[in-house]
Amino acid sequence: MIPVSLLFIVLVALTACDHSERLPKTARTDSASTAVFTPPDTSLIPKDDVGSMIRYGRELLVNTPHYLGPNGSVGRYAGNLLACTNCHLDAGTRPYGLSLMSSHARYPQYRMREARILSLAERVNNCIERPLNGKPMPLDSKEMNAILMYMKWLATGVPTDGRLPGDNLGPITYPDRMADPARGKHVYDQHCQRCHGIDGEGILDPDGKKYTYPPLWGPNSYQPGSSMHRVIKSAQFIKYNMPHGLAAWNSPVLTDEEAFDVAAYINSDELHQRPVVPKDAPNYPIVKQRPVDFYMGPFADPYPNEQHKYGPFKPIIEWRKANGHPTGL
Ligand code: HEC
Ligand code: HEC
Structure with a gap:
């Protein structure tokens, strides 16, 4: 029989360990930031029923078309054969590879595209509808819960509204000319x-x-x-x-x-075709909230549509900051 006090110490040690696992590692060559999070070790996913759901969630991100694709075994939600991990690299654990390490700690969240607060499950559906050109999954489905459980596991130790260094996308310098x-x-x-x-x-x-x-x-x-x-x-x-x-x-x-x-x-719409966006898809109903680099107007700032698409972006960003408008970046 293990004494309760000892169990407590073990638990604290485990929590601390979990935290330090994610602490930044230092860069060899410095390009942008000097340190990023260490990707979590999937062998640490618990070996119980909860762990099975976490692993299933990860599996859904990696082999999305098998389960959710146009011929998916669970349901035909996605309209194409993209997998989440094609963009959220290493199932959302690659530094600056559209990682999803802190997502669970940052939702529910106000979203400008819909001009309302979205749950993390609704945000997942956004990616199924747009990049995967599909239809939303039921919010209470086993698959949605598995994806949420996986993202909850990724965000272990991340404070509410927090981020890890190296999360999401990395910094970049905007050219002073149009992207060509x-x-x-x-x-x-x-x-x-x-x-x-x-x-x-x-x-x-x-x-x-x-x-x-x-x-x-x-x-x-x-x-x-x-x-x-x-x-x-x-x-x-x-x-x-x-x-x-x-x-x-x-x-x-x-x-x-x-x-x-x-x-x-x-991303040139003159050169390349893409799937058609459904007419009722929300597209920033509050005009001044439309992101600096959105492909379609109208915009609440004085810059032409083409400049929003290709830049130069700095004047638009400066104008928005000076006028108290969000940049959406
Ligand atoms: C074609 C690329 C692409 C694919 C495929 C894709 N996503 Fe995304 N996803 C993105 C981009 C880009 C963002 C926006 C990141 C930002 O706003 O900086 C995003 C954002 C998200 C967010 C919000 C992250 C946050 O912390 O705010 C979640 C959650 C998400 N995606 C889940 C998924 C899931 C689950 C799938 C598969 C069903 C998926 N995505 C497929 C590109 C993609
Ligand atoms: C060696 C092969 C290879 C080369 C070269 C390569 N990619 Fe990729 N790219 C991939 C793979 C593989 C993925 C999906 C990653 C995954 O699933 O882990 C990907 C994913 C992407 C994605 C996100 C997924 C999507 O469908 O939108 C973009 C955008 C992208 N690549 C752009 C580029 C650009 C731009 C270049 C050239 C600068 C490039 N790639 C060069 C293999 C390559």
Whole structure:
């Protein structure tokens, strides 16, 4: 029989240990920040029923199309074969790889796109509807709960409204000129095309059921207005993570300008088609809350639509700050 006091000490030690697991590790070469969180060790997921749900949630993020895709075994929610982990790298645990480490600690949260407070489950559905071009999952489904349990596990020890260093996306310097899709095509041909395809169509696994290399535009890619369609967010993601296998948070391959140009090329609506956004999809009903880099007006600031899409972004950001309008960045 273990004395209660000893159990308490063990528990405190475990909690402390869990905390230190996530403490920043120092960069070898410094590109942006000097330290980021250490990705959690999945072997520490408990070996009980709760742990099974956490593991199932992780599995849903990694093998999304198998369960939730157009021929999904659980339900046909996603309209394409993208997996969450194609963008939320390493199932949401890669520093600056759209990590989801603190999400559970930051929701419910006011969202400008809907102009109301969203639960984390509703936010998950946003990604199923837009990047995955699909239909919302029932909020109380086993699958939604599993995804939430996994994100809750990721956020262990993160304070309410807190972030970990290296969370979400990394910093980038905005060029003083428009991002240029023509220059971006050169970057694409040199650094991206061999995996993502000549026409951005990606490459499916031999069994055709998920992507080895996901598409970047076309009917099987994310919808316009998805956050990945925003040139700033896309450039931030690309800078620290692409070309895949070469770039990392502490060793980017592209310059900031190249990341912006290639993000402009991929996300150009003149050059590339995407799935059609449903008419009733919410798109920032309060006009001044529309993000600086949203693809579609009207805007409450005096800058033209094209500048919102491709920049230069600094004047818009400065105007918004001076006038008390949010930037959405
Ligand atoms: C095409 C890329 C892409 C795919 C695929 C994708 N997401 Fe996202 N997701 C994003 C981007 C970009 C954001 C916005 C990050 C930001 O606002 O900085 C985001 C945001 C989120 C957030 C909010 C994070 C936060 O802390 O605010 C959650 C939760 C989320 N995604 C879950 C999912 C899940 C679950 C899936 C799979 C069902 C998925 N996403 C698929 C690109 C994607
Ligand atoms: C070696 C192959 C490879 C190269 C080269 C590469 N990527 Fe990727 N890319 C991937 C893989 C694989 C994923 C999905 C990652 C995962 O599932 O873990 C991905 C994901 C992405 C995503 C998010 C998913 C989506 O569908 O939107 C974007 C955006 C992206 N890459 C852009 C680029 C850009 C821009 C370049 C060139 C600068 C590039 N990639 C070069 C393999 C590659």
